[in-house]
Amino acid sequence: MPATQPVPAAARLFLSGNDAVARAVWEAGTRVAAAYPGTPSTEILEVLARYPDLYTEWSVNEKVALEVALGASMVGARAFCAMKHVGLNVASDALMTITVTGTEGGLVIAVADDVGMSSSQNEQDSRYWGRFAHVLVLEPADSQEAYAMTLAAFDLSERLKSPVILRLTTRICHVKGVVQTGGRSEHEPAGFVKDPRHWVMVPGNAKPRLPSVFQRETAARAEAEASPLNFRIDGSDRRIGFVTSGPTFMHVRDAFPDAPVFKLGLSCPPPLESLRAFAATVDTVLVVEETEPLLETEMKAAGIACHGKDVLPRIGELAPDVLEPAVRRLRGEAVPEPEHVPPQQVFPRPPTMCVACPHLGVYYTLSQMRNVLIAGDIGCYTLGAGHPWNALDSCISMGASMGTALGMDKGRGKVDENKKVVAVIGDSTFMHMGMQGLLDITWNRGNVTVLLLDNRAVGMTGGQDNPGTGRDIHGEETQRVDFARLCEALGVKKERIRVVDPYQLPVLFKALREETKIEEPSVIITNRPCVLIDHYEPAKSYLVEEDRCTGCGNCVEVGCPAIHVTRRDKEVKASGKEVDLSFVRIETSACTGCGLCVQPCAPKAIVHAQPVQSIQSVQFVRK
Amino acid sequence: MSQITNILVCGVGGQGVMTATEILAEAAISLGFDVKKTEVAGMSQRGGVVTSHLRFGRVVLSPQIVPGEADLLIGFESAEALRWSHMLRPGGIALVNAGRIVPPVVNLGLFDYPEDPVARMRALGLAVHAFDATSLALELGNIRLGNTVMLGACADRLPFPAEVLRDAVLARFGARKPQLVEANREAFEAGRRAVAGEAKAA
Ligand code: SF4
Numbered sequence: 133m134p135a136t137q138p139v140p141a142a143a144r145l146f147l148s149g150n151d152a153v154a155r156a157v158w159e160a161g162t163r164v165a166a167a168y169p170g171t172p173s174t175e176i177l178e179v180l181a182r183y184p185d186l187y188t189e190w191s192v193n194e195k196v197a198l199e200v201a202l203g204a205s206m207v208g209a210r211a212f213c214a215m216k217h218v219g220l221n222v223a224s225d226a227l228m229t230i231t232v233t234g235t236e237g238g239l240v241i242a243v244a245d246d247v248g249m250s251s252s253q254n255e256q257d258s259r260y261w262g263r264f265a266h267v268l269v270l271e272p273a274d275s276q277e278a279y280a281m282t283l284a285a286f287d288l289s290e291r292l293k294s295p296v297i298l299r300l301t302t303r304i305c306h307v308k309g310v311v312q313t314g315g316r317s318e319h320e321p322a323g324f325v326k327d328p329r330h331w332v333m334v335p336g337n338a339k340p341r342l343p344s345v346f347q348r349e350t351a352a353r354a355e356a357e358a359s360p361l362n363f364r365i366d367g368s369d370r371r372i373g374f375v376t377s378g379p380t381f382m383h384v385r386d387a388f389p390d391a392p393v394f395k396l397g398l399s400c401p402p403p404l405e406s407l408r409a410f411a412a413t414v415d416t417v418l419v420v421e422e423t424e425p426l427l428e429t430e431m432k433a434a435g436i437a438c439h440g441k442d443v444l445p446r447i448g449e450l451a452p453d454v455l456e457p458a459v460r461r462l463r464g465e466a467v468p469e470p471e472h473v474p475p476q477q478v479f480p481r482p483p484t485m486c487v488a489c490p491h492l493g494v495y496y497t498l499s500q501m502r503n504v505l506i507a508g509d510i511g512c513y514t515l516g517a518g519h520p521w522n523a524l525d526s527c528i529s530m531g532a533s534m535g536t537a538l539g540m541d542k543g544r545g546k547v548d549e550n551k552k553v554v555a556v557i558g559d560s561t562f563m564h565m566g567m568q569g570l571l572d573i574t575w576n577r578g579n580v581t582v583l584l585l586d587n588r589a590v591g592m593t594g595g596q597d598n599p600g601t602g603r604d605i606h607g608e609e610t611q612r613v614d615f616a617r618l619c620e621a622l623g624v625k626k627e628r629i630r631v632v633d634p635y636q637l638p639v640l641f642k643a644l645r646e647e648t649k650i651e652e653p654s655v656i657i658t659n660r661p662c663v664l665i666d667h668y669e670p671a672k673s674y675l676v677e678e679d680r681c682t683g684c685g686n687c688v689e690v691g692c693p694a695i696h697v698t699r700r701d702k703e704v705k706a707s708g709k710e711v712d713l714s715f716v717r718i719e720t721s722a723c724t725g726c727g728l729c730v731q732p733c734a735p736k737a738i739v740h741a742q743p744v745q746s747i748q749s750v751q752f753v754r755k
Numbered sequence: 756m757s758q759i760t761n762i763l764v765c766g767v768g769g770q771g772v773m774t775a776t777e778i779l780a781e782a783a784i785s786l787g788f789d790v791k792k793t794e795v796a797g798m799s800q801r802g803g804v805v806t807s808h809l810r811f812g813r814v815v816l817s818p819q820i821v822p823g824e825a826d827l828l829i830g831f832e833s834a835e836a837l838r839w840s841h842m843l844r845p846g847g848i849a850l851v852n853a854g855r856i857v858p859p860v861v862n863l864g865l866f867d868y869p870e871d872p873v874a875r876m877r878a879l880g881l882a883v884h885a886f887d888a889t890s891l892a893l894e895l896g897n898i899r900l901g902n903t904v905m906l907g908a909c910a911d912r913l914p915f916p917a918e919v920l921r922d923a924v925l926a927r928f929g930a931r932k933p934q935l936v937e938a939n940r941e942a943f944e945a946g947r948r949a950v951a952g953e954a955k956a957a
């Protein structure tokens with residue numbers, strides 16, 4: 133059994149939306165829950181894994197997570213999976229058929245849209261998938277609703293024999309609020325009923341099922357019209373009536389406390405008749421939805437006059453500071469300039485790699501190479517696109533580095549003829565979607581050198597486990613994948629697979645030089661763990677001997693955040709050329725002694741320090 | 756203060772901004788307030804910008820503080836405090852750690868760190884209480900006491916007794932690391948004293 137955490141009795145708890153969903157999934161008597169970590173959805177499974185009485189797992193990707201959940205639903209168990217918006221794209225292949233099979237045990241899919249794009253490669257509206265797949269979409273507005281709607285979603289799913297999408301946004305997942313919770317109720321699975329016409333989706337079986345999709349949609353429409361999740365608040369100021377979905381409800385209520393509001397909780401399919409009745413009670417209707425004009429379009433198609441994206445932005449969150457000026461404009465009022473302090477210009481502070489991150493060495497080395505095309509991927513190592521390395525030429529989606537690199541290789545013309553193609557991917561990303569790409573590279577004789585950065589963690593989302601760590605979601609030991617043998621099985625020649633230490637810059641550089649020269653697929657696996665995972669052991673820290681430092685700035689180019697420039701200068705060389713000098717200091721309390729910066733320092737100015745204090749850097753502390 | 760109290764805590768990923776806000780929230784909850792807390796998280800863990808919004812009152816709807824409506828700005832790092840100054844309402848107060856965290860883009864010479872962020876904030880007409888919380892924490896023996904120092908600094912500017920916040924701090928650390936309770940009590944009081952002096956000087 134998994135490690136358990138004491139489960140508080142029914143209580144008033146301070147929970148994030150993610151915590152609240154997890155709590156409700158457990159209370160609903162769910163037996164199986166699966167996910168692939170992805171901001172902002174990650175914590176749902178992390179929290180759930182600490183509850184007793186249910187099976188939880190990190191899956192290798194979202195499609196597998198959904199399939200696992202579906203399997204459990206088939207045998208009659210309540211099942212759950214979670215993902216971020218781009219994860220549902222990955223899972224969509226399964227989803228589009230589940231829509232035909234339907235489900236048995238309640239199946240809830242939590243999808244977290246990154247509205248405002250705090251950490252994603254795009255901003256997409258997952259509510260489209262509800263329309264596309266003809267399944268219900270519920271949209272909570274805060275933690276309390278996330279909790280209640282998760283419970284409601286299981287009931288709806290079982291009543292309509294359909295998966296239900298719980299659409300969350302960053303502002304639900306990561307907002308904490310007070311939640312009234314309850315206790316768990318058991319749900320014994322009814323058992324699998326052998327029925328190929330239901331579960332075996334060959335055309336002959338699937339075709340007769342198609343009408344059921346639309347019958348279900350009719351039933352869902354009736355649900356939406358009657359559902360207490362859709363309600364209206366009558367206000368005294370009837371000039372504008374707001375139709376809201378998700379967290380925008382709270383923003384609207386905050387900004388316009390006297391306005392009538394129609395709150396959609398079960399927003400797909402939309403309760404058009406109730407909305408029509410609401411529209412008749414106000415002068416103008418404004419639809420406030422993040423991010424696409426879905427409801428707006430559906431209402432207009434049903435002949436309900438409304439405003440929406442003509443006055444509101446299509447990008448980003450619709451918080452009170454965005455709503456107020458937009459509504460003023462709609463009312464034809466002037467928008468006054470705010471009287472308070474104007475925003476101040478301060479340097480950008482993009483996220484950067486941790487002190488001693490093993491990826492530092494890889495990107496430093498890549499940035500020293502000329503004539504390379506570098507296809508990047510999603511994860512901490514995407515940070516290599518930033519300063520000082522600027523070492524990524526692309527980053528599209530999970531695993532895309534493989535295919536993009538192959539395409540670059542096959543598609544390049546005369547100008548790029550002499551360039552080498554390198555693909556960079558992390559261990560978890562490789563297993564998520566990269567393996568197929570590598571297979572394609574070997575099969576089609578691509579000339580690509582793959583850098584497989586095995587840091588034994590899903591680094592970006594906080595160091596979760598994956599098949600490469602040899603531990604499961606509970607931290608318990610399980611089989612560990614052998615990347616060298618895996619790559620060999622995928623068709624890379626044994627002698628073209630190398631395992632190197634990313635802290636040894638000359639070795640890494642040499643390996644890269646050699647492998648990119650050879651016209652064959654090759655893989656360089658780096659083998660140092662992420663510094664944030666529990667068993668990383670810091671070594672003796674370094675300092676800079678000031679009188680030896682020549683200010684060459686080589687160590688700054690490594691990009692370690694523990695190195696600080698103390699003084700800048702200019703020097704005129706004998707050749708008359710002017711060079712910039714940067715004299716540096718190492719933040720000894722932050723340095724963990726990885727030794728990366730020592731290597732490019734020609735005058736050997738970087739030496740071991742006696743530890744000044746044994747406190748880890750602020751960059752390092754794992755929450 | 757209005758019906759709802761708005762507190763914006765800002766700093767750099769890894770400084771403990773989120774934990775500090777969480778403790779403030781716990782104090783408010785213990786008094787029966789409705790509370791909402793939100794942050795821009797995501798990749799901020801790796802040295803990026805972190806802001807945490809805390810709102811409490813009888814009923815809280817939107818979790819976000821509208822620019823120009825924060826009663827209190829708690830800046831864990833000076834340049835970050837300057838970056839978020841526009842969030843303060845007229846008459847609001849900023850409590851700023853004068854310590855600096857210089858990012859790689861500044862070390863590379865691509866951008867400048869602002870000359871004197873606190874002076875710039877004062878020039879904007881803001882009421883700023885600034886002190887070096889990082890050095891204070893180091894003097895007390897642990898850089899990680901910095902967030903307790905900052906909490907101590909804001910304790911006398913909340914719509915509830917400072918002791919409620921202090922108890923929330925001690926309860927949090929008492930549960931996790933009992934040996935750190937005394938150090939945190941000291942850090943809290945040190946933060947309190949630091950701005951009490953400043954307030955008179957200002
Ligand atoms: S979390 Fe791990 S992998 Fe990511 S930047 Fe930090 S050390 Fe590197």
Ligand code: SF4
Nearest residue numbers: 681682684685687733
């Ligand atoms: S590499 Fe060595 S000499 Fe050059 S700036 Fe760094 S410490 Fe000074």
